[in-house]
Amino acid sequence: MEQAGFERLCHEHYERVARAAFLIVADREEALDIAQETFARAYEHWGQVVKMHNQAGWLYKVASNLAISRVRRITRTRHHAEPVAIDAPMPSDPRLAAVLAALSPAQRAVLVLRFYLDMSVDATSVALRKRPGTVRALTSQGIARLRDELGATWQEVTDER
Amino acid sequence: MNDELKDRLTRLAGDARPETPDVPALVKRGRRRRTVLRAGQGAAVLAMVLAVALPLYALRPLRPGSPVPRTSPTMVVDFGAARAGGMGAHGGVRVSYAGVTVIPGPDNVAGVVPSFSALMAPPGTPITFTGDSAGGSVRFAEFNTGAISSRAADKVPSAPGGYAMTVSTGWVSATGGITIVKPTFSTYLTVGSVPPPPSLAQVQITPASFGPPGAQSIALTYGGQEIEPAALQTSPVTAREPFKPHLMSVNGSVPTLAVPVGTRFTVSGGGVVGGQLRSWAGATGGVSTPRPVVGASFDLAHGSLAVIPGQYELTMGVRALNNPRVWVTFTIEVVSDQVTPFPGGSREPLHEGAFVGEFASTLASIKYATLTPHLTLGYPYAAIDLMMTHRGLGMDNLHVSGVPTKVASFPADVSSACVATCVAHAPTWVVTMAGRSQGTAVHGQLLVQSSGSPSRWFVNFFGYVPAAP
Numbered sequence: 001m002e003q004a005g006f007e008r009l010c011h012e013h014y015e016r017v018a019r020a021a022f023l024i025v026a027d028r029e030e031a032l033d034i035a036q037e038t039f040a041r042a043y044e045h046w047g048q049v050v051k052m053h054n055q056a057g058w059l060y061k062v063a064s065n066l067a068i069s070r071v072r073r074i075t076r077t078r079h080h081a082e083p084v085a086i087d088a089p090m091p092s093d094p095r096l097a098a099v100l101a102a103l104s105p106a107q108r109a110v111l112v113l114r115f116y117l118d119m120s121v122d123a124t125s126v127a128l129r130k131r132p133g134t135v136r137a138l139t140s141q142g143i144a145r146l147r148d149e150l151g152a153t154w155q156e157v158t159d160e161r
Numbered sequence: 162m163n164d165e166l167k168d169r170l171t172r173l174a175g176d177a178r179p180e181t182p183d184v185p186a187l188v189k190r191g192r193r194r195r196t197v198l199r200a201g202q203g204a205a206v207l208a209m210v211l212a213v214a215l216p217l218y219a220l221r222p223l224r225p226g227s228p229v230p231r232t233s234p235t236m237v238v239d240f241g242a243a244r245a246g247g248m249g250a251h252g253g254v255r256v257s258y259a260g261v262t263v264i265p266g267p268d269n270v271a272g273v274v275p276s277f278s279a280l281m282a283p284p285g286t287p288i289t290f291t292g293d294s295a296g297g298s299v300r301f302a303e304f305n306t307g308a309i310s311s312r313a314a315d316k317v318p319s320a321p322g323g324y325a326m327t328v329s330t331g332w333v334s335a336t337g338g339i340t341i342v343k344p345t346f347s348t349y350l351t352v353g354s355v356p357p358p359p360s361l362a363q364v365q366i367t368p369a370s371f372g373p374p375g376a377q378s379i380a381l382t383y384g385g386q387e388i389e390p391a392a393l394q395t396s397p398v399t400a401r402e403p404f405k406p407h408l409m410s411v412n413g414s415v416p417t418l419a420v421p422v423g424t425r426f427t428v429s430g431g432g433v434v435g436g437q438l439r440s441w442a443g444a445t446g447g448v449s450t451p452r453p454v455v456g457a458s459f460d461l462a463h464g465s466l467a468v469i470p471g472q473y474e475l476t477m478g479v480r481a482l483n484n485p486r487v488w489v490t491f492t493i494e495v496v497s498d499q500v501t502p503f504p505g506g507s508r509e510p511l512h513e514g515a516f517v518g519e520f521a522s523t524l525a526s527i528k529y530a531t532l533t534p535h536l537t538l539g540y541p542y543a544a545i546d547l548m549m550t551h552r553g554l555g556m557d558n559l560h561v562s563g564v565p566t567k568v569a570s571f572p573a574d575v576s577s578a579c580v581a582t583c584v585a586h587a588p589t590w591v592v593t594m595a596g597r598s599q600g601t602a603v604h605g606q607l608l609v610q611s612s613g614s615p616s617r618w619f620v621n622f623f624g625y626v627p628a629a630p
Contacts, residue, residue: 006191007184014182022177023170031177036187043191044198093173100173115163116170146166 006043007156013056014039015134017063023112024067025074026091026101034070060117061127068128071105088123097149099149108143109136 017038021030038059038107042049052058091097100108106128113124121139125132 003188006188010182010184010187011203014177018179019174023174028177032179035179035182036190039182039187040190040194043188044194046191078433091173091176093169096169096173112170115166116174118167121314 002046002050006039006046009042009049009059010039011058013050015123016056016088017059020060020112020117021063021067022063022098024105024108025114026097030070030074030108031067034063036064037066057119057123057127060113062121064113064127068105069147071108072143075105095150101145102149103142103145106130106139107145110138111142111146114139 014035014062018031018035021038022028022036025031025034025125041062042055042059049058103111109128110124113119113127114121119127121132121135124130125135128135130138
C-alpha cells in the first residue's frame with residue numbers, strides 16, 4: 001500500500017522534479033541526485049506526505065530548497081577549488097543557460113517555480129519560505145536580467161501573474 | 162512572453178534527461194533515512210530523560226539512619242584482642258569491607274597486616290577500628306610528606322590524596338595508608354613494626370661446664386624456650402679468628418631461627434660481648450652491614466636492616482677473661498606476615514592488572530639501586546608521578562627510562578619521602594635511584610600513579626647499597 005502510493009508519486013513527478021532541479025543547479029548529476037533525495041525524503045515522511053492535498057507542491061518545495069543549497073555550496077567550493085570541467089555537454093539553449101547561471105540561486109529558483117512550474121507568487125513564497133513581496137522582487141530582478149541579456153523579444157514578459 | 166519563457170525553460174530542462182526512477186532504490190534510501198531519524202529521536206528523548214533524571218538521582222536523600230550511601234559500607238579494621246606479654250601474639254588484624262574479610266589476619270603474630278589490595282571505598286567511607294584497643298590512639302598523617310596530624314578516628318579524609326594512619330593499641334602498632342583517588346578509591350593498610358615485648362630472644366653466655374678456666378658457652382632462648390642443644394651443635398662454629406680447640410665449650414650455631422619483625426635480642430652473662438648483625442643478600446651473598454653490638458643488648462626493630470623480612474646472620478663474639486675471642490653465628494630468619502617476602506622487595510598491586518613484572522634485581526651488591534618495574538599503563542605517554550618513601554638512602558637523583566628527574570635531596574637514615582613527576586614515553590620503564598649514602602640499607606616504597614589513569618601502584622623495595630670500594 002505504502003510502496004504502491006509512493007511508486008505512483010514517483011512516476012508522476014520524478015521527471016519534472018529532476019528537470020526543475022536541473023534548471024536551478026545547471027548540473028545534470030546534481031539535479032538527479034536532488035530528485036532522488038527529494039523522493040527519499042518523501043518516503044521518509046510518507047505518513048505525512050500521503051495526507052497532503054498538494055503532494056507535488058511539497059516535492060517542488062523540497063527539491064527547490066535542496067537545489068538552492070546545492071548551488072550555494074557549489075559556488076562556495078568553486079571559489080577554492082578547480083573550475084568546472086570544460087567538457088560538459090553544450091546546453092540546448094546556451095544563452096538562457098548563461099543568463100540563468102548569472103542569476104542568484106534564489107532568483108533562479110523563483111523563475112523556475114513561477115515560469116516553469118507555473119506556481120503562483122503565494123505558492124512560490126511558501127515553497128521558498130520567502131515573503132510574497134520578496135518573491136515579487138526576485139522575479140522582477142530575474143526578468144530584468146533576462147531582458148537585458150536576451151533582448152527586446154523579452155520586453156513583453158511580465159513578472160506579474 | 163510567458164509562454165516563450167516557459168518553452169525555453171522546458172527545452173533547457175530537457176537537458177536533464179531524467180531516467181526512469183528507481184523506486185526500490187528510493188524506497189531503500191528513504192527507509193534508511195527513516196531509521197536514522199528514529200534513532201536520533203530516540204537518542205534525543207533518552208538524553209532529555211537522563212538530563213532530568215540524573216540530577217534528581219544525585220539529589221536524592223539518603224535513607225534515614227544511613228549516613229553513607231548504600232554503596233559505601235563501613236570498612237572495619239579489627240585488631241582483635243591485644244594481650245600483653247607473650248611472644249608478640251597480640252591478636253590478628255582483620256580488615257573487612259562490605260561484610261567481606263579482605264585479609265584473614267593471623268591470630269598469633271603481631272604486626273602482621275600486609276597491604277591489601279582490591280579494596281575500593283568511595284570518599285567518606287567510615288573506617289571503624291574495633292577490638293581491644295584500650296588506651297590506643299588513631300592518627301592520620303600525610304602519607305607522602307610525613308607530616309603527622311592528629312585527627313579523630315571517625316573522621317576519614319574524603320579529599321583525594323594519600324593518607325597514612327598510625328594505630329596504637331597496646332602492644333600493637335600499625336601504620337598504614339588510606340589512599341583516596343578519584344574516581345576510584347583504593348585503600349590499603351600495612352602494619353609496619355610492632356614494638357615487641359622485651360627479651361623475646363635471649364642469648365645467654367654462661368660459664369662453660371668444661372674447658373679451660375674462663376671459657377664461656379652460649380645458649381639462645383627465644384620466646385621463653387631454649388633452643389635445642391642438638392640444634393646448637395648441628396652446624397659448625399663460624400670462627401672468625403684462628404680456631405682455638407680449647408674453646409670448644411662454645412658450641413654451634415642455630416640453623417634458622419624464625420623471629421618476627423622487632424624481635425629484641427638481649428645478651429646476658431659473663432664476659433665481654435660484641436657482635437655483628439649481618440644480612441644475607443640472597444644469591445649474591447656476602448654483603449653485610451656490620452652492626453656493632455653496643456653493650457649487651459640490641460634488637461632487630463631498630464637495626465638498619467632487620468625491619469625488613471629476610472635472613473640475617475647474628476654473629477656473637479665472646480671474649481672471656483684470659484681467653485681469646487670466639488665467634489658464634491646464628492642464622493636468623495626475620496619473618497613477617499608478608500605473604501611472599503621474596504628478595505628484592507614485594508609488590509602489591511592495588512588494581513588488578515595494573516602491575517606486571519617484577520624487580521629485575523635486588524638492590525644488594527650494586528652501586529645504584531635499580532628498580533625495573535614493568536608497568537603496563539595503557540597510557541604510553543602519560544605523566545607519571547613517582548612518590549617514594551624510603552629510609553636509609555640519600556636520594557640524589559632519580560631516572561625514569563633514562564630521563565633525569567630532579568628530586569629533592571634527602572638525608573640518609575631518615576624516613577623521607579620524595580615526589581617526582583616524569584613522563585614515560587613507553588609503557589615499560591626503569592626507575593633508577595642513585596644513592597649517595599653508600600653502605601647503608603635501603604627500603605621504602607615506590608608509588609606510581611599515572612595522571613591518565615586513576616590506578617596507582619606501589620612497590621615495596623629493600624636492599625643494600627654497598628660501600629664504595
